[in-house]
Amino acid sequence: MSLLANSTGAEAGSVRPRHHMVALVVENKAGVLARIAGLFSRRGFNIFSLAVAPTEDPRFSRVSIVVDVESAPLQQILDQLDKLVNVVHISELHPDAAHEAELLLITVSAPEPTRAALEAAIAQHGARVLEATERAVTALLAGDPAALDSFEEAMRPHGIVELQRTGRIALRKLGAAGDAP
Amino acid sequence: MELTGAQALIKSLEAQGVEVLFGLPGGAILPVYDPIIDSSIRHVLVRHEQGAGHAAEGYAQVTGRAGVAMVTSGPGATNVVTPLADAMMDSIPLVVITGQVASAAIGTDAFQEVDTTGITMGVTKHNYLVTSADDIADVVAEAFHLATTGRPGPVLIDFPKDVANARTAWREPRPVDLPGYAPPGAPDEEAVQAAAALIAAARRPVIYAGGGILKANATEALRRFVDLTGIPVVTTLMGRGAFPESDPRWLGMPGMHGSYTAVTAMQQADLLVALGTRFDDRVTGRVDAFAPRAKVIHVDIDRAELGKVRRPDVPIAADCCAAIDALCEALGPLGLAAERLGEWIATLAAWRERFPLTYDRSDSGQPAVPGTVKPQFVLEELRRLTPPETVLVSGVGQHQMWAAQFWRFEEPRSWVNSGGLGTMGFAVPAALGAKVGRPDKMVWAVDGDGCFQMTAQELVTATAERIPVKVAILNNAYLGMVRQWQHMFYEERYSEVYLSPDLPDYVRWAEAMGCVAFRVSAPEEVEPTIEKANEIDDRPVVVDFRIDSMEQVYPMVPAGASNDDIVVHPSQAGLPR
Numbered sequence: 118m119s120l121l122a123n124s125t126g127a128e129a130g131s132v133r134p135r136h137h138m139v140a141l142v143v144e145n146k147a148g149v150l151a152r153i154a155g156l157f158s159r160r161g162f163n164i165f166s167l168a169v170a171p172t173e174d175p176r177f178s179r180v181s182i183v184v185d186v187e188s189a190p191l192q193q194i195l196d197q198l199d200k201l202v203n204v205v206h207i208s209e210l211h212p213d214a215a216h217e218a219e220l221l222l223i224t225v226s227a228p229e230p231t232r233a234a235l236e237a238a239i240a241q242h243g244a245r246v247l248e249a250t251e252r253a254v255t256a257l258l259a260g261d262p263a264a265l266d267s268f269e270e271a272m273r274p275h276g277i278v279e280l281q282r283t284g285r286i287a288l289r290k291l292g293a294a295g296d297a298p
Numbered sequence: 299m300e301l302t303g304a305q306a307l308i309k310s311l312e313a314q315g316v317e318v319l320f321g322l323p324g325g326a327i328l329p330v331y332d333p334i335i336d337s338s339i340r341h342v343l344v345r346h347e348q349g350a351g352h353a354a355e356g357y358a359q360v361t362g363r364a365g366v367a368m369v370t371s372g373p374g375a376t377n378v379v380t381p382l383a384d385a386m387m388d389s390i391p392l393v394v395i396t397g398q399v400a401s402a403a404i405g406t407d408a409f410q411e412v413d414t415t416g417i418t419m420g421v422t423k424h425n426y427l428v429t430s431a432d433d434i435a436d437v438v439a440e441a442f443h444l445a446t447t448g449r450p451g452p453v454l455i456d457f458p459k460d461v462a463n464a465r466t467a468w469r470e471p472r473p474v475d476l477p478g479y480a481p482p483g484a485p486d487e488e489a490v491q492a493a494a495a496l497i498a499a500a501r502r503p504v505i506y507a508g509g510g511i512l513k514a515n516a517t518e519a520l521r522r523f524v525d526l527t528g529i530p531v532v533t534t535l536m537g538r539g540a541f542p543e544s545d546p547r548w549l550g551m552p553g554m555h556g557s558y559t560a561v562t563a564m565q566q567a568d569l570l571v572a573l574g575t576r577f578d579d580r581v582t583g584r585v586d587a588f589a590p591r592a593k594v595i596h597v598d599i600d601r602a603e604l605g606k607v608r609r610p611d612v613p614i615a616a617d618c619c620a621a622i623d624a625l626c627e628a629l630g631p632l633g634l635a636a637e638r639l640g641e642w643i644a645t646l647a648a649w650r651e652r653f654p655l656t657y658d659r660s661d662s663g664q665p666a667v668p669g670t671v672k673p674q675f676v677l678e679e680l681r682r683l684t685p686p687e688t689v690l691v692s693g694v695g696q697h698q699m700w701a702a703q704f705w706r707f708e709e710p711r712s713w714v715n716s717g718g719l720g721t722m723g724f725a726v727p728a729a730l731g732a733k734v735g736r737p738d739k740m741v742w743a744v745d746g747d748g749c750f751q752m753t754a755q756e757l758v759t760a761t762a763e764r765i766p767v768k769v770a771i772l773n774n775a776y777l778g779m780v781r782q783w784q785h786m787f788y789e790e791r792y793s794e795v796y797l798s799p800d801l802p803d804y805v806r807w808a809e810a811m812g813c814v815a816f817r818v819s820a821p822e823e824v825e826p827t828i829e830k831a832n833e834i835d836d837r838p839v840v841v842d843f844r845i846d847s848m849e850q851v852y853p854m855v856p857a858g859a860s861n862d863d864i865v866v867h868p869s870q871a872g873l874p875r
Contacts, residue, residue: 143478144477144478147427148415148416148419148427151416151419152419155419155420159420190605192605193602193605193606196601196602196604197602199601199602200600200602201478202423202424202444202476202478202479203478204478205477205478206478
């Protein structure tokens with residue numbers, strides 16, 4: 118089983134209308150991630166991306182899941198997640214009501230003829246060069262997932278050697294309506 | 299007071315009021331078996347761990363309390379996975395304790411090690427791996443709370459051997475604090491008003507009552523609701539006993555082998571009042587053709603059921619009893635006139651008259667095939683000759699459907715079967731558990747010959763533990779339901795379904811297990827044999843009923859078909875619908 122078994126991660130672009138950001142606060146207990154992943158797997162729900170880390174309170178972790186609602190109605194996904202005993206709070210974060218961010222690390226081949234163009238593109242997207250050799254450049258970009266998408270597209274013609282994205286994380290905007298977790 | 303973890307576990311079970319444990323010891327659970335000697339809890343030693351789980355289910359189904367099973371690690375744990383899945387599907391409160399290898403050995407492929415919490419994650423409401431003996435009291439209290447509240451279900455506690463042997467200062471459990479667990483209670487007032495308005499306006503309403511009525515102890519509330527509204531009732535396979543079946547407002551059981559009237563009433567309804575039920579595929583048939591003109595009020599304590607299969611017009615996430623009370627309160631002042639349903643009730647009565655459950659009686663049960671009896675006749679006689687409060691338990695297959703069709707349940711918790719998972723072999727161990735839970739009631743298991751062969755060894759348990767259950771094997775020498783599908787949908791190409799009527803010899807086998815056993819192969823033997831079986835109360839009884847193997851279960855909605863295409867008994871096929 119792959120976490121992304123049914124996802125369409127091969128397609129370009131990570132921000133799509135049928136994607137919804139679900140923010141969970143979970144008890145920091147052994148196996149909680151397996152419970153969430155197992156639920157998605159056995160119910161046939163699709164995960165596009167998933168990020169998990171402890172919160173300011175060591176008893177809880179925050180899980181940000183981008184779900185694909187083509188597989189099941191969002192409400193059904195939320196209701197099933199709510200049945201997991203270790204899931205303490207669930208909210209769906211609409212992009213307009215949330216700060217969303219993601220981190221991207223990329224290594225791109227950088228032969229002499231196109232190197233200047235590559236460096237210009239990296240600078241233009243506001244990415245930071247972490248390492249540069251004669252053959253390749255590794256860069257980092259943090260920010261809005263759509264900006265990461267466009268940076269990834271700009272790098273593609275140069276030849277992506279390796280790419281790692283963290284998946285989206287989000288927090289509700291201070292002024293937004295809805296219950297605070 | 300300092301105790302071992304094992305002692306703390308048994309003490310915690312005692313504190314929960316546990317009367318009986320169904321189990322089988324082994325290496326990793328060994329320390330916990332020592333304090334059982336000194337405990338007030340009765341331990342029933344099963345012959346296979348699957349039997350422990352199903353016995354605990356049977357106990358839970360008839361008592362409404364959590365059933366408890368205890369097994370060892372590795373194969374003990376994997377053998378109990380089927381009962382866990384069964385209990386998960388049918389929302390049965392279970393607490394299952396599995397031994398586990400010592401904490402330091404976990405992950406090393408130790409002897410009899412499996413990842414029990416990982417394996418059972420998808421078939422439990424929740425599970426625990428106990429990591430410290432100091433946590434035992436709290437974990438046990440949480441497990442019972444989770445198993446028995448909200449939508450009931452199985453909870454597993456995996457208990458490493460070193461934790462069992464560790465020493466801990468005994469303390470009472472802390473009040474249960476589960477920040478992520480809050481089952482709904484009272485219904486939303488606005489939703490109740492909206493539901494009341496739909497009920498008042500409906501002219502062809504049906505109450506679609508499921509197992510949730512029984513779990514919520516809402517049978518009295520349901521009766522009041524029916525008295526108030528006059529709406530006729532269907533009860534699902536898991537909901538049988540939720541409404542007295544001698545009441546003329548009971549239409550029967552819906553579903554693949556439901557009665558014509560129950561199935562068709564739902565198809566023609568303008569309103570379904572779904573109470574504690576989950577629109578199972580065996581009830582709905584093809585979902586997009588199910589009850590196409592009906593608005594739906596759906597009450598369930600599990601919010602995720604509301605809209606999982608069918609989008610309700612009024613969803614109510616609440617305890618069934620509280621929701622029905624609220625509906626009654628909202629409807630009371632409206633003064634619903636009984637005449638509003640007059641035409642509908644007359645239509646239903648006409649269907650019932652034209653399409654009763656039937657079989658080829660061929661002169662009072664005389665079968666076409668010599669040496670056999672009709673299974674439906676056996677069930678009618680068994681119902682007639684046993685006390686009204688008898689608990690009926692069944693396995694899975696044709697015999698289960700005949701039992702559901704030809705028995706009449708008047709009381710809640712008098713019917714025990716494997717509904718959602720369809721677990722063959724459920725009946726014998728579940729009957730044993732039911733009899734332990736209700737020793738005052740007569741317990742009959744109706745089993746198939748295929749099912750019986752899967753778990754019959756638990757009759758040894760029944761004899762040894764003096765649990766006088768009675769088993770009626772409807773022996774047609776076939777895996778009958780599979781045979782029926784091959785008959786209907788595979789052009790009578792019977793593949794791997796023949797079992798033989800006398801291999802094994804069920805009478806001698808039962809006798810070898812300490813039971814009294816009879817064989818019945820003619821209609822006139824049915825009554826005297828049941829009478830004899832009913833009189834035996836000091837050991838289990840097995841009756842090998844040789845039944846007509848050509849018999850099919852009718853009506854039937856073919857898999858994937860619309861409920862409108864229900865196939866009735868051949869003798870009714872030409873009748874106008």
